[in-house]
Amino acid sequence: MNDVHTGLPKFDYIKPSTIKEASNFIIDHKEESRPFLGGTVVFVHMRDGIWKEKYLIDIKHLEGMKDISFDQKEGLTVGAAVTLNQIAENPDIIKHYPLLVDAANKVGNYQLRNRATIGGSICNSRPDSDIVTACLPYNAILRIYGEKEEFETPLSKFFLSLGKGILKPGELLMKIKFPIPPSRSVGKFIKLGRNRVGDRAIVGVAVLGYPDQRVPSGFTFRLAIASAGPVPLIPEEAVQILQSSKLDEGIIEKASNAAMEAATPMDDTRASAQYRKWMVRNLTRKALLEVVEHLKGLKI
Amino acid sequence: MAIHKISLKVNGQQEELEVPSNMTLMTMLREKLILTGTKNACSNGQCGACTVLMNGQPVQSCLVLAVEADGAEIVTVEGLSKNGKLIPLQELMIEKGAVQCGFCTPGMVMTAYALLQRNPHPTEEQIREAISGNICRCSGFVQLVEAIQAAANLQ
Numbered sequence: 396m397n398d399v400h401t402g403l404p405k406f407d408y409i410k411p412s413t414i415k416e417a418s419n420f421i422i423d424h425k426e427e428s429r430p431f432l433g434g435t436v437v438f439v440h441m442r443d444g445i446w447k448e449k450y451l452i453d454i455k456h457l458e459g460m461k462d463i464s465f466d467q468k469e470g471l472t473v474g475a476a477v478t479l480n481q482i483a484e485n486p487d488i489i490k491h492y493p494l495l496v497d498a499a500n501k502v503g504n505y506q507l508r509n510r511a512t513i514g515g516s517i518c519n520s521r522p523d524s525d526i527v528t529a530c531l532p533y534n535a536i537l538r539i540y541g542e543k544e545e546f547e548t549p550l551s552k553f554f555l556s557l558g559k560g561i562l563k564p565g566e567l568l569m570k571i572k573f574p575i576p577p578s579r580s581v582g583k584f585i586k587l588g589r590n591r592v593g594d595r596a597i598v599g600v601a602v603l604g605y606p607d608q609r610v611p612s613g614f615t616f617r618l619a620i621a622s623a624g625p626v627p628l629i630p631e632e633a634v635q636i637l638q639s640s641k642l643d644e645g646i647i648e649k650a651s652n653a654a655m656e657a658a659t660p661m662d663d664t665r666a667s668a669q670y671r672k673w674m675v676r677n678l679t680r681k682a683l684l685e686v687v688e689h690l691k692g693l694k695i
Numbered sequence: 696m697a698i699h700k701i702s703l704k705v706n707g708q709q710e711e712l713e714v715p716s717n718m719t720l721m722t723m724l725r726e727k728l729i730l731t732g733t734k735n736a737c738s739n740g741q742c743g744a745c746t747v748l749m750n751g752q753p754v755q756s757c758l759v760l761a762v763e764a765d766g767a768e769i770v771t772v773e774g775l776s777k778n779g780k781l782i783p784l785q786e787l788m789i790e791k792g793a794v795q796c797g798f799c800t801p802g803m804v805m806t807a808y809a810l811l812q813r814n815p816h817p818t819e820e821q822i823r824e825a826i827s828g829n830i831c832r833c834s835g836f837v838q839l840v841e842a843i844q845a846a847a848n849l850q
């Protein structure tokens with residue numbers, strides 16, 4: 396019978412001993428099985444009948460899944476099963492990857508963040524994920540267990556469409572790697588929700604800017620925007636505008652407008668598509684102005 | 696559906712149970728151990744009425760499978776008071792008028808208890824953020840925040 400209080404339907408809980416065992420089980424039971432980590436989305440979808448798998452495969456206990464390590468040269472490596480609170484409270488991440496901390500602290504609520512994981516957030520392939528939006532400007536790389544071998548892919552290439560990422564049955568996200576951020580980089584994460592903390596993003600913006608002598612403006616900005624389309628948005632034209640000429644209010648305005656033009660959000664209960672487009676422009680502008688102020692040490 | 700033998704500590708007591716795969720920790724506590732202090736409202740990880748401590752951390756027990764709690768230490772609201780004596784946080788919640796219908800109260804107590812364990816002297820903003828995962832339909836949260844602040848002041 397269904398769980399008497401939550402209505403969670405019947406399924407078999409599988410706890411494999413190795414990642415190979417997990418992967419093989421999923422391949423042998425394609426269409427019928429789903430791996431899970433924190434379960435905060437999986438259980439709700441199962442309860443609501445959106446997902447109906449017969450087997451749920453717990454992979455969070457597998458080797459390396461809960462590890463966090465930092466190296467001054469190699470950067471940060473985070474296991475897929477690391478929770479959002481563990482990210483927000485880790486001293487190396489606080490010091491070197493503050494966008495991840497800002498984003499993690501804005502997801503759901505404290506209790507949820509003790510279960511919700513970075514790996515699950517990525518694999519759900521949703522454009523409104525705060526932590527995904529913050530990972531993108533750090534050029535995060537995913538290490539994935541594949542049927543034949545392990546392989547790596549940039550996070551930016553993971554998302555195919557709403558709810559769909561590149562993982563094939565049997566492929567499992569193991570770790571997320573973050574190179575050392577560029578020297579003197581400054582970041583800003585802004586999330587707009589219907590309340591101050593906890594709502595899914597109406598729009599979210601993550602900006603990482605750093606001095607870059609290779610480009611005419613002297614600065615490069617990496618941008619990622621949440622809830623601006625079916626997959627997380629990286630507004631390439633805005634990035635190019637910000638590299639192209641001396642940074643002033645006009646260029647920031649132009650880049651923010653380019654981000655707005657690139658956005659293809661939807662209407663939902665939280666906001667209309669049109670409002671989201673305006674907020675993409677306004678929040679991109681706000682984040683850029685603040686980052687530029689820090690980078691240049693002067694207000695423009 | 697698979698049945699799992701689990702062994703865990705609940706409120707300091709070792710328990711050996713058999714649970715089906717789809718039984719949530721919340722249901723296990725309420726139905727198998729008759730610890731009905733932990734409440735269900737949203738089944739969604741939003742309202743916090745089902746909050747318990749799992750290995751010292753507050754979690755929403757509606758989103759944890761009982762089988763995932765194998766080997767864990769669980770504390771529910773029943774586990775805070777000893778021999779009927781409430782802890783100061785609980786006494787202050789009553790004294791400050793922070794309990795109306797009482798439905799959010801167990802979850803609120805567990806969340807606040809966990810907050811004061813990790814941050815013994817929170818600011819008002821930190822208290823409000825910490826309890827943002829516990830919805831109270833009756834109060835305006837003001838008395839809850841005051842009670843938690845008063846409990847912190849005792850520490």
